[in-house]
Amino acid sequence: MRSPALKTIRVILAVLVFVIITLSFIDFRQIIPDRWFSFILYLQFVPSVLDFTNLPALASAGFIFVLALTLVSGRTYCSILCPLGIYQDIVSRVGGRIRRKYRKYRYEKEYLILRYAILVITLVVTLAGSMLLLSLTDPYSIFGRSATYLLQPVVIFLNNIVAAVSSFFDNYFIFKVDFIKIPFIVYIIPVLLLALVTWLSFKKGRLYCNTVCPVGTLLGLISKVSVFRIRIDESKCTHCGLCSLNCKASCIDFRNEHVDLGRCISCFNCISACPDDAVSYGPAGKNSLGTGDEPDTGKRGFIGGMIALLAFIPEYLKGQDAPVPTKESTVPEDRTSPVCPPGGISIEHFNSYCTACSLCVSACPNKVIVPSLREYGLAGILQPRMDYHKGFCNFECTRCAEVCPSGALMPLTLEAKKLTQIGKVTFIKENCIVETEKTDCGACSEHCPTKAVQMVPYIGNLVIPEVNNEICVGCGACEYACPTKPFKAIFVDGNPVHQDAKKPEEEELKVQELDDFPF
Secondary structure, eight states, X not given: OOOTHHHHHHHHHHHHHHHHHHHHHHOTTOOSOHHHHHHHHHTOHHHHHHHHHHSOSXXXXXXXXXXXXXXXXXXXXXXXXXXXXXXXXXXHHHHHHHTTTSOOOOOOOXXXXXXXXXXXXXXXXXXXXXXXXXXXXOHHHHHHHHIIIIIHXXXXXXXXXXXXXXXXXXXXXXXXXXXXXXXXXXXXXXXHHHHHHHHHHHHHSXXXXXXXOHHHHHXXXXXXXXXXXXXXXXXXOOOOOHHHHTOTTOOEEGGGTEEOTTTOOOOOHHHHHOTTSOEEEEEOSXXXXXXXXXXXXXXXXXXXOOOOOOOOOOOOXXXXXXXXXXXXXXXOOOOSSOOOOTTOOBHHHHHHHOOOOOHHHHHOTTOOEEEXXXXXXXXXXXXXXXXXXXXXXXXXXXXXXXXXXXXXXOOOOHHHHTTEEEEEEEEOGGGOHHHHSOOOOOHHHHTOTTOOEEEEEOSTTOEEEEEOTTTOOOOOHHHHHOOOSSSOSEEEEEEEEEEEOOOOSSSSOOOOOGGGOOO
């Protein structure tokens, strides 16, 4: 096939995928239905592999479709379905506009040793139990973190400007929302990685894909034996070099009519650029001159060990009945373990499958899920955790487990989630204002959905919290509601392995409305 329409179709599909995935991270009004992006997320390679190794089933086998697609059509995943790959194309095109007086691309030999060394080291480290290298190099996770931590704040800022202006006209359809509260240091890795990808794309097109990205390297091995591939017809080629100048993968040696199929991403730029119809896309055969080696079955790779919606951000109304401490608390919260989100099963399981793509961070309605820094250790940097100083886990919500694409968070029914204990509550009497200031409070008990925190008689007419960890689920509502600073009088310590909580005796649990929350 020599039709320039191939490129047009590829561009349309790529733009559609890019827009949908991007919107899934910044749509804080939940406008986009799940069905719009669920299939695209299903086809993201690394999350799908991890999900499948965790729970082998057709519902988690999107990567098999990607492998089959690559075997048939080459690396079309990289040019159509990978959001970071599409981002590189956008940057590369901008770079081409700026530097159009110069040669944008040219054939270059691949960095063979570096490319396969990164793939092997990433595989070895991942199979050894650490997700650090995979989460840092996985293209989907890089894009997800960039969209969540860099693009989303810009969208929220613009939203808040419009909300402020519209409020002057008594129009409150656009409402002000809060930013995700993330330590500044957490931004360093997403910024550096995005800067690296952007610079390489601006200067060299798909250099990141064909040098650093382990997914690109793996799919490149398979594409060497793909059924459909870019072909150069020697009898028609005039060696004008336009195909090479337009190849963003720098993989066409026009002088020798050679296409490096391991790096070719099937963007079809070469077909559109060729004035002699010498470049085509079709099945491998005797007319496929200079397109690579004969099929080598030893190079057929397979990895066995390798969004969400940004939900509405509620603005918690500060209750007028919550006491304001006049003294600072003095006893630090003695946490022995971080709290990983519901569906994580255990910290070990969660760390083994999470690629830190940040979908759950974006999707959490209460913004209680934040990226970690040191809590999981170096290997778990940027993997999400629960921060109950920022928010609390809504008793009626399972959103994070619903959107996780890698199986790090297993799907939970609402009934199961309400009995999943992700942590246990601990009361520090020395920090409680009932003890330190001899005043009434009870905010923790009032907002505990399971009534694991109850107020019991203390001194005179005062009552003080008492905890029952058998029915506590570790949602953190008590910790978030506690007014003491800098240390809470009540906090949730994470369960390294999630446990089952007992069902409260009450037939129905009355959950407080968010508008009644004390902060």
